[in-house]
Amino acid sequence: MSWSIPSVNLLSVGPHLIVCVTGLLVLSLGFLSRKPLGRLLPYLSLAGVLLAFLAVMGLWGRNEPGFGRMVVLDSFALFFQAVVLLTAAVTVLISMDYLVQEGADHYEYYVLMLFATFGMMMMASAQELIMIFLGLETMSISIYVLAGWRKEHPKGHEGALKYLLLGAFSSAFLLYGIALVYGATGSTHLKDVAEFLAGRGSSGRTSLLLLGMGMLVVGFGFKVASVPFHMWTPDVYEGAPSPITGYMAAGVKAAAFAAFLRVFFYSLESLQADYSMALWVLAVATMSLGNVVAIAQENIKRMLAYSSIAHAGYILVGMVAGGEAASASILYYVLAYALMNMGAFAVVVLYGNKGEENVLIEDYKGLGTRYPVLGAAMALFMFSLAGLPPTAGFMGKFYVFSAAVAKGYVWLVVIAVLNSLVSVYYYFRVTIKIYMQPAEREIQPVCFGAPAVVAVLLMAAGTLWVGAFPNSYLELARQALPRLF
């Protein structure tokens, strides 16, 4: 047996490297320097993220395996990396003034964010179950810390601890699932698993493998906040600083779905008949519980938490359907969700004011009169989340549902549209507060920092643009697929 050093191919981790190096740079500069330079660190982080984004655009269409097939930089990975980087950039923008306002402006925040981004990007490009696990842990550990960033806030502690404990538990499930899949197929490499299963036909479908697959569903289900693995979501979303909540809802979910898709649609494709039934149940439960419970929420962050559960349910509808159109629809949906959700959280951050004093839905009364542009932006994001045309949210739903109907899941889609009907109620409730009810107390002046305003406007424009002219984005989502299959 001969050993050789596997080919490294740094290009395959190019965007990751940029983010990682920026993280290290911010860490060392923050450690070494004093105040004046410290003000520049957020901009340095932003520059790193944007540079990585440019790298992603430059590498679009390439297929670069590297590190002995451990990672691959294909269009699928690049698409998700672009989404993750987009959310990261917006999170940095809305965090700057927020952190100063909250008196929690420490450079470690940006370092952790960049490392979390790195982990997410790794999950999108991993070709190995072990690599997926490493990426997931890198992301999760950073997020655990960020979730508890508001030190003097008891809810922050509660959420962070809950997230850590349950997260560790779910990671164990994932890891055990990986072990079982390894036991059943003799490999942790996604391609080898797929080839093993293809070679064996139906005899490869052992109970060991099915058990392992079930555990993987649990592990990923936790990260995407699917019912019944969603219990942590509302508490963590409420306790975390608002920018991080948005980042968790859009970024973590995108990365988890990237890995989820790659493993299930690529490696375990031959088991589609087995898992689509389980995912059907998960999808229905996730949509229904998320939407129904969201109605009762008084806190806008908790409402958006349940709404993010519901949106995971819609994406699961696409996963049930399977196939190329469904995968493309999920990619588009993830992009649309990132735009509208980050936009909504940007408004939550801006309007939240010092100490997050305006986080109840009731607090939004009179916003439309006091700050018309901010109110209009929030209304737009709510309409988009509810799935009204001509916004990105509508196109995403339309695309996912059409993929499911194409596969004959008509009744599943009927359940899904009835669910979005339920969601109309609570999203519209926010617009009722914004426009139709006068403020009961005087709205404290909101401090409009330029970065956060830019974020809101960008996301609003993006939500409209991607929704009204979706063609090129649908094409991008489609292009991202062929190499996956």
Add this chain to the structure above:
Amino acid sequence: MDHAFPVLSFIIFFPLVGALALVFTGKDQHRALRSIALVVTVVDFLASLVLYRDFQTNTAAFQFLERAEWIPSLGITYSLGIDGISLYLVLLTTLLTAISVLACWTDIQVKVKEFLVCLLFLETGMIGVFCALDLFLFYVFWEVMLIPMYLLIGIWGTPTMRRVFGREMPARVYSAIKFVIFTMVGSLLMLVAILVLYFQYHSATGVYTFDLLKYYELNLPTHLQSWLFLAFFLAFAIKVPMWPFHTWLPDAHTEAPTVGSVLLAAVLLKMGTYGFLRYSMPLFPNASMAAMGWISVLALIGIIYGAWVAMVQKDVKRLVAFSSVSHLGFVMLGMFAFTIQGVEGSILQMINHGLSTGALFLVVGMIYERRHTRLIAEYGGMAKVMPTYATFFMIFTLSSIGLPGLNGFVGEFLVLLGTFLVNKPFAVVAATGVIFAAVYMLWMYQRVFFGQVTNPKNLGLADLNLREVAVLLPLVVCIGWIGVYPKPFLQRMEPSVAHLLEKVRAKSSVVVQLEQGKAQGQFAWFAGQDPLQSR
């Protein structure tokens, strides 16, 4: 006939351009804002007259066609066109929007800019619905106009409170959200049906498209037709609204600002009836013919029920709202008679209802602006105080109850004639609706206008001013014109209606023959399986 200039696109999107202009106008310059909106809507109306002028009366084909790729990867096109069925609905929309802007001149005093922006957005959505020839585009317009209407009711509605589930909330907010949720129940299921059609067409032809004209060629098996028909039926029946889906309507009408009620009654309700003609009947001919019986019964219940409930209303606006339920029952009855007279009468009745009920809401709004009450009991003897007002009110009342010589008569007569040809008892029952209409409208008129002035608050009320007369006069002209000389209207409709009915008959018999195995050819089955039973 093809125009070099995209007239339809211009009519649809010019209000949107106007809305953009309003956004960049100062929010306190009310006069400028209103003038811009008025100019935009009047220009839009004048542009729509070009449609009337250049419309070819001798063809059933769609005219003023426009077509461009929108989302080619899904086969979605931006395609527009009108025929004799939609022509008048477009004209009605542009006319009433222009009138609405003039009508809300003094009525709306808060958030004027936002109000006008909503109004112009609404116009874009409404005209789009009537012009779209692509199911996706149609759905987008159908949903888009929900938002401005929701805001119009919810923000500028009346200030009364209402107890809902044990909590006090403004009644306008309740009505607005009820309107949205009712509409969306239907439209979301319609979306699923559209998707099923889309894949049905693909498995039949291998082409992905949402093009309505191509869907017209599809032969669907009756079992699938009935399901899809039901989904579309729900969407349209809620919008019409047919009994028993009408409960959102009285609430929405009562709480909406005057202009909101006008457009709701005149245009939005017509989207439902128009949907039946444009989509349900030609796409699902067998299911439509099979549904004739029970839809007619629902329509009859609507006619009688709407009239009876209108009779006992204390609030004038609510009375007019329930009269809408009754009138729209006539429209549905005529349409589902599947006779030329019935369908033509039903289209004409759509226009008539738009004109007369729109006008009634306007006049009710004018008195509300003066007295801030709409209760019949608060008035009496108004003919002495406001003679001009009483005259206009009388004309619209008579138009609404179908006095010969005014527009309502022509429509109702054709509907009853068309129904009589296929089902005599139905026509007889429907005719009693005309009598009830006379009862509730005239009784209301008597209580409000005749006798002595009983309430001293009404003594000093000013009669209509010039602007208000200008608002009402165009409607009076239209009402008289259709009543005396409906030929130009019917002439433009006739080829389209005849073609529609012929197509429905021909297609349904082809489907029957296919199912009995007597004809060559195949159904458009979904990859060889029934989509509703596969999973």
